[in-house]
Amino acid sequence: MRFQEMYSSVPRTAFGFPLNHSLQYRVNSSWNEPRAKENHPGIDSYGDRTHYVYPLANNAFVEDKGWSDTGGNFVVLKYNINNSIVYSLYMHLDRINPAITKGSIISSRNTWVGVVGNTGCGDCGPHLHWEVLSSYSSLDSRISVSPNNFDWGNAQFSDDAAVFKRVDYHSASRTLYVRAYDTDVGKRVPVNPYIIFKPTSSTQWNVAQMTVVSSSTFDYKYTFPYSGTTVDVMLAGRRNNSEYWSYYPAKYTNLNNSSNPLPSLTDSKLTLYVP
Ligand SMILES: [Zn+2]
Incomplete structure (x- = not known):
């Protein structure tokens, strides 16, 4: 192997x-x-x-x-x-x-x-x-x-720097559930992920910290404040003791301005329907 x-x-x-x-x-x-x-x-x-x-x-x-x-x-x-x-x-x-x-x-x-x-x-x-x-x-x-x-359409895979382990969208409750942690010498380290989102028709990104569901399992959620629209979504988490941001679904990315997790409009993103 x-x-x-x-x-x-x-x-x-x-x-x-x-x-x-x-x-x-x-x-x-x-x-x-x-x-x-x-x-x-x-x-x-x-x-x-x-x-x-x-x-x-x-x-x-x-x-x-x-x-x-x-x-x-x-x-x-x-x-x-x-x-x-x-x-x-x-x-x-x-x-x-x-x-x-x-x-x-x-x-x-x-x-x-x-x-x-x-x-x-x-x-x-x-x-x-x-x-x-x-x-x-x-x-x-x-x-x-x-x-x-390789390119995989909606899906992008990061290397071992990835912090996003699970992404589940429950459309009925307009809520995105995420499991995110960093790994440091075999142990899990919390990250406090941000959700970056906008209605697809908009050019203005919004950034919000995700709500903790369980700190022991590293689960977070965010409920979209919209209805009847598609939204573009990216997730960003700052790695432990690091200047680096890990993105989902984009690949591991090093931003020049480490205090600003905003993506560009051309970065890969999820598109979800909010009923
Ligand atoms: Zn496996």
Whole structure:
């Protein structure tokens, strides 16, 4: 298991996100996040057993599939992009599409590969653990590439500097729930996240500190003071003892003016409907 930060031989836009449900921007644990035994080699996107998992691109070759004691039901797909070989790995699948056989080609990205589950991970909730690989010969011998090398539409993935671990929007209550903390030598450190938002039609950003839901679980919330409009949203959290801000959904960003978390209008953002 090795980590690879840079990977430029495949275009940034070569791939699409492997989940297409309404919370596809969910990132619950990011790539290279520190863990007890080994840093996290992939991305965890929580879902449930109704959420299908798809290839990242058309014409995916089924390189491997099977069972692993820690990964549960897993599938490895291989893509040839401009003569560069790259792979995607999916783990903890509740089930694998029985039509998917090793050595076959999945011509369409719209063919589901598996369903989100929690096989092989004990008492964790259903989630997709997925990775982009530059090399694969077995699960024990693979090179995991940073997802920052690619564009994922609404979703952006930060490296281990990311502080936003969970983002859930409850539209009925117009409330955005966020779990945010920094990690410092293996222990969790609180951040006090800001929400940066505006009606989509406006050019004027508003900034507010999010309300603490639970300081022990690092959960925060914010209820939008609007109705019947879409809002553009970014989250910003200042890292512990640091001049750096971590953004969601934008990547880890170092602002010149560290007292001002305002993004530019062209930065990536969530767009949510407030009923
Ligand atoms: Zn994972």
